[in-house]
Amino acid sequence: MTERASEPQHHRSGTSRAVAARADRKDRFTGRPQVRPTAEGWKQPMGTDGRPTLQFAQKPRVKQPPMHLADMTMAERQEKMKELGLPAFRAKQISVHYFTHHTTDPEKMSDLPKDRKQEIVETFFPPLLTEVKRLVTDDGRTIKFLWRLFDGALVESVLMRYPKRITLCISSQCGCGMNCPFCATGQNGLTRNMSTAEILDQIVQANRIITEGALGGTRHEGPDAERVNNIVFMGMGEPLANYKRVMNAVHRMVADQPEGLGMSARGITVSTVGLVPAIRKLADEGVPFTFALSLHAPDDELRDDLIPVNSRWKVDEALDAAREYYDKTGRRVSIEYALIKDMNDHPWRADLLADKLNARGRGWVHVNPIPLNPTPGSIWTSSTRQATNEFIDRLEAKGIPTTLRDTRGKEIDGACGQLAAAND
Structure with a gap:
């Protein structure tokens, strides 16, 4: 244990945290410094309790990422395809293009009906990254x-x-x-x-x-x-x-x-x-x-x-x-x-x-x-x-x-x- 281990735990903020970070203590077993963590080049957000704040949930927002083929199970892809008035087997075809051939380019999807390619791609593959x-x-x-x-x-x-x-x-x-x-x-x-x-x-x-x-x-x-x-x-x-x-x-x-x-x-x-x-x-x-x-x-x-x-x-x-x-x-x-x-x-x-x-x-x-x-x-x-x-x-x-x-x-x-x- 370090020399600080026997001291009572307390919440540090501002100056006290900076003082603790100055590596002015020695490890009792080796004589090496004990550097304390502190943010460098940015200000770490702190709560009223003197501890760093934690965010477990995102901030509220209105717009969600568009639904993409990769968000859906195969059954959901098939239902979506039926909503377009197309047979369910087309869902497997476009899944092969995406997960096996790694493409969303309609020009490379020769097994899809020419007059519906663009619509299918726009429905299942909204731009993500x-x-x-x-x-x-x-x-x-x-x-x-x-x-x-x-x-x-x-x-x-x-x-x-x-x-x-x-x-x-x-x-x-x-x-x-x-x-x-x-x-x-x-x-x-x-x-x-x-x-x-x-x-x-x-x-x-x-x-x-x-x-x-x-x-x-x-x-x-x-x-x-x-x-x-x-x-x-x-x-x-x-x-x-x-x-x-x-x-x-x-x-x-x-x-x-x-x-x-x-x-x-x-x-x-x-x-x-x-x-x-x-x-x-x-x-x-x-x-x-x-x-x-x-x-x-x-x-x-x-x-x-x-x-x-x-x-x-x-x-x-x-x-x-x-x-x-x-x-x-x-x-x-x-x-x-x-x-x-x-x-x-x-x-x-x-x-x-x-x-x-x-x-x-x-x-x-x-x-x-x-x-x-x-x-x-x-x-x-x-x-x-x-x-x-x-x-x-x-x-x-x-x-x-x-x-x-x-x-x-x-x-x-x-x-x-x-x-x-x-x-x-």
Whole structure:
């Protein structure tokens, strides 16, 4: 524990928070500084209780995203087709075009009646995501996309080619209401939830771009064409704060083509900062995806400031809920842990994390330390190699499976916590 651990917990605001952030205390076990979290370059919204504000629901609005084929079940698509005076089998045809061929271009839909093509496309495929900008790095193996939604809101997703998989990091909300001081996404708060179809369209458009050869490959279409096979809900937003639409999207991802994308559930990771009631619902979805808990600190004293939702649901509550997910699904849980220099990378925290995980059993969890994007002169900078290695060694010495995350996209602000949907 730190020296501050024996002091009474209190709510800090203004000057007191700044004083606490000056790294003027030493870790009692190592003599290293104990940096405290504080927002840099922006003002963190605070409540009357001196705690960061949390937004679990979007602001009231009148206009909803237009209904899209990806929002509907196959039965609903068939009914919609009948409303147009067309046979139900046309619903399967257009579903193949979208989920298998990744197109909404009527000119490529030769099996539809010529005099009704345009009407069908306009009915089932209202524009959802319009590409505004793409940035490329890693010799073409990483692409960050900036998308404009129907109402002008901006979101980002990141496409990454690895030796044995193609991963897409997708967004689930426009902005985020979790108010974490280190995350660029949360600086402007939550604008709105994304619809099921808006979430899915990120994948469909990425698949189209891959077939065009834009991800360091060659143009190749057909049933054996490359496509996204790994999805991580680690883009903009808190997925479990948009629970219904995110889960609808997950079910559509794993549904057989052309009902959905025909993806393997084991290639899908749903991440959360710790919305415990929603975590407890996940196991009942009947889809064996990977659940990831963005923990970043094993002690409440630090995590209260680092991850503000911890003021609602504490570390032990989140870990208990994560263990329940494993018990019900048999799917090993991933613990995400961004290593931040002198803030959360102390050896004793590795020991505490391991002890808390082991107290809930063995074999149920895997830890992913994440190198933070280095920012010279900032309190938010990556741990040293020595500190990183010791943190991992301590976890492994206590029997915790640990893998250092291979981060991508730092050069284009596409790494974890960097997505801000800026169009400049």
